[in-house]
Amino acid sequence: MIPIVLADGTAEQQLLSSLRQRSTEVDKKVTESVSQILERVRNEGDAAVRDYTLKFDGKLPESFEVSRDEINDALSEADPDFVEALLNAQANIVEFHNRQKHQSFIDAKPNGVILGQRIRGLHRVGLYVPGGTAAYPSSVLMNAIPAKIAGVEEIIMVTPPLKNGKANPDILVAASICGVDRVFLMGGAQAVAALAYGTETVPQVDKIVGPGNIFVATAKKLLYGTVDIDMIAGPSEILVLADDSADAKYVAADLMSQAEHDRLASAILITTSERLAKETAAELERQMAYLSRKEIIEESLTNFGGIIICDNMDKAIDLANQVAPEHLEVAVDNPFLYLGRLDNAGSIFLGHYAPEPLGDYYAGPNHVLPTSGTARFFSPLSVDAFVKKSSYIYYTREALEEAHEDIILLAKKEGLTAHANSIEVRFPESRS
Numbered sequence: 177m178i179p180i181v182l183a184d185g186t187a188e189q190q191l192l193s194s195l196r197q198r199s200t201e202v203d204k205k206v207t208e209s210v211s212q213i214l215e216r217v218r219n220e221g222d223a224a225v226r227d228y229t230l231k232f233d234g235k236l237p238e239s240f241e242v243s244r245d246e247i248n249d250a251l252s253e254a255d256p257d258f259v260e261a262l263l264n265a266q267a268n269i270v271e272f273h274n275r276q277k278h279q280s281f282i283d284a285k286p287n288g289v290i291l292g293q294r295i296r297g298l299h300r301v302g303l304y305v306p307g308g309t310a311a312y313p314s315s316v317l318m319n320a321i322p323a324k325i326a327g328v329e330e331i332i333m334v335t336p337p338l339k340n341g342k343a344n345p346d347i348l349v350a351a352s353i354c355g356v357d358r359v360f361l362m363g364g365a366q367a368v369a370a371l372a373y374g375t376e377t378v379p380q381v382d383k384i385v386g387p388g389n390i391f392v393a394t395a396k397k398l399l400y401g402t403v404d405i406d407m408i409a410g411p412s413e414i415l416v417l418a419d420d421s422a423d424a425k426y427v428a429a430d431l432m433s434q435a436e437h438d439r440l441a442s443a444i445l446i447t448t449s450e451r452l453a454k455e456t457a458a459e460l461e462r463q464m465a466y467l468s469r470k471e472i473i474e475e476s477l478t479n480f481g482g483i484i485i486c487d488n489m490d491k492a493i494d495l496a497n498q499v500a501p502e503h504l505e506v507a508v509d510n511p512f513l514y515l516g517r518l519d520n521a522g523s524i525f526l527g528h529y530a531p532e533p534l535g536d537y538y539a540g541p542n543h544v545l546p547t548s549g550t551a552r553f554f555s556p557l558s559v560d561a562f563v564k565k566s567s568y569i570y571y572t573r574e575a576l577e578e579a580h581e582d583i584i585l586l587a588k589k590e591g592l593t594a595h596a597n598s599i600e601v602r603f604p605e606s607r608s
Contacts, residue, residue, distance in 0.1 A: 177474075178443075178460060180453055180483040183491060188484045192499060195480050196549070198411055198440050203390075210365045210394045217369035222376045228366040235341040240377050242343050242359040250348035258346070262353050265538045266317055272540030273322045276559040288572035295565050297327025300379060302371035302403075303356065304386035307336035307344045307363060312387070314536060316350035318543050318557065319385045319406075324355055326562035331356045332381055334371060336363025364388075365395035372403040385544070385557065406557055410548040411440035411480075414532055415501035415521075417492055417514075420449035422507040423528065427452065428459035430505055430531050435476035436469040442480040444499065446492045453483045493517050500551040503532045522551045577603060 181187040216224040222240070230236050251259065282292035303319050306312060320331055333356045335347050343361055351359055360378055362370060368388075374380030384396055385406040396405045414434035416427050431443035447453055460477060464470050486492040493514060496504060500520035508514070511526035518524055522545030523535050536543045546554035571579075580599050587595035 178457055178477045178481040178483060180457060180485065183484050183486045183495070188486075188495060191482045191484065192495070195442055195444070195482060198442065198480055198548070206390055206394055207398070210391055210398060213365040213391075214369045214372075214395060214398060217366050217375070218373045221370075221373075222378075225362055225366045225370055225375060225378075228364065229337070229362055232364055232366075233337055234339055235337065237337045237341040237343075237361040240360050240362060242348065242361060246343070247348050247352050247359060250343075250345045251352040254345065254349045259349065259353070262313065262317065262350060265314070266321065266353060268538060268540035269317055269321045269542075270325065273325050273542070273559050276322070277325060278560075278563075287575045287578070289575045290568075290570035292568050293565055294568065295563050297323075297329065298382045298562055298564060299328075300330045300332060300381045301328045301562060302368075302381035302384040302386075303331055303333045304363075304368060304371075304384060304388050304392060305333055305335040305347055306388060307338065307347060311335075311344045311347055313346045313350035314543065315387055316347060316354055316356070320351070320354035320356055322542065322557065322559045323385075323562045326559045328562050330358070330379075332371065332379060333359045334362050334367040334378075335359065336367070337361040363392075365391045368392055368395035368399065372399040383562070385561070387544075406544060406561060407546060407550075407554060409544075409546075411442065412437040412503075413442040413444075413501050413547055414503040414505065415444045415446065415496055415499055416505040416507055417496050417518075418445060418447040418449065418452055418505075418507035419489065419509070420452060421509045421528070422447070422449070422452055424452055424455035424459045425463075426528060426531070427456045427507060428463055430507075431456070431477070431481065432460065432464060432467065432473050433532050434503065435473040435481065436467065437472075437476075439472055439475045440480060441476045442501075443477060444481065444501070445483045446486060446495050447483070448486055448489055448492060450485055453485050457483060489514070496521070500546075500549045502545045502547045502551065503535070505530070505532060520549075520552045522546050522554075522556055573602075 181191050213228060226236060278295055280294045284290050301323050305316055323331055333351055338344055368384060370378040371381045371384050383404040387409060393408060397408050412434045414431060416430055418427055427445060435441050435443045445456055464473050467473060497520045502522040504521035505525040506514060507528055523541055525532055525535060535541055542557045544557035580603050583599050584596045
């Protein structure tokens with residue numbers, strides 16, 4: 177089951193090193209397969225997408241694009257409690273992300289110089305949403321809402337058809353609530369390629385966001401540069417930082433909430449309490465027995481889970497920053513005491529009553545987070561991901577004259593005489 181180690185400077189580093197062995201390199205065969213798919217879609221458009229849809233999904237939809245009537249019907253026929261829950265989550269997500277908006281600015285100086293920055297939303301964004309048994313309406317909210325707030329003009333969603341060739345109705349409900357503009361029934365690398373290149377049916381987008389399997393992630397990686405992407409996401413992960421005040425039942429449940437995602441998911445407890453470590457290990461065994469994804473959880477915890485017991489909280493915090501987890505729970509009585517020292521984490525959950533699923537579904541902050549230690553330098557998905565910025569400069573002749581000698585000197589220092597000449601022609605009297 178889940179390994180337990182005492183932090184002595186060596187044992188915990190060996191454990192963390194083994195956890196980092198989760199494959200981040202894509203199998204060459206996957207890359208080759210995805211590359212072929214991308215090339216075919218680029219050259220053949222809808223015909224290639226149809227072939228791959230039939231091959232991988234088993235049935236072609238009557239039409240790639242879902243009609244507006246079908247989207248509206250999904251909302252009107254949905255379970256009212258489900259719709260209300262989505263609306264409540266939407267309100268929280270909107271409120272949080274509205275605070276991320278930045279305004280364009282203009283800086284007019286007394287000497288006539290005008291500097292500024294213009295911010296506007298991207299023209300068109302593609303949203304990939306897994307379908308079938310791995311359907312996540314919450315991901316529709318987390319990706320579409322910040323895009324809307326940023327001012328994106330058009331959101332194009334792609335999602336694989338069900339075995340009957342229809343769309344997952346829960347996905348359509350979320351799309352309707354969030355104001356997704358168009359929905360297409362296609363999935364996998366072929367759908368990502370259709371968004372990146374455009375086809376006879378699918379419009380080309382400027383950016384692709386949203387989770388997917390290894391083929392989707394590889395396609396996004398290979399197409400970066402042709403189109404922008406949100407991030408290269410790896411398997412899910414959680415780290416719980418806890419002291420003796422933590423409840424083992426809660427900690428075990430939270431660790432398994434991420435372990436159930438994937439056999440490669442990582443769940444780590446770092447604690448100053450030997451009691452909590454032992455009780456959590458026992459709780460994992462007990463609770464796992466009645467969970468539907470028991471086999472996945474067990475494999476994840478055995479291969480990529482761990483419990484580390486530290487002498488003090490300082491050492492525990494250092495280890496947490498070293499791991500830089502996607503999700504970091506701080507299960508202590510006074511979590512704000514440590515918040516300022518927790519530098520590397522995608523999202524931080526404070527206290528005993530802020531479990532990770534709260535962030536996945538409801539609280540407001542985005543659940544699209546950096547994984548595999550990239551929280552050291554990457555940030556969660558935000559409104560900023562859906563905007564582009566342009567700066568502008570206006571100088572009067574007098575203002576440029578005041579600065580021209582400095583500019584010429586800097587240009588010549590770099591050996592860029594044409595740069596210098598661009599300034600000198602405006603002030604011929606300054607030529608030596």
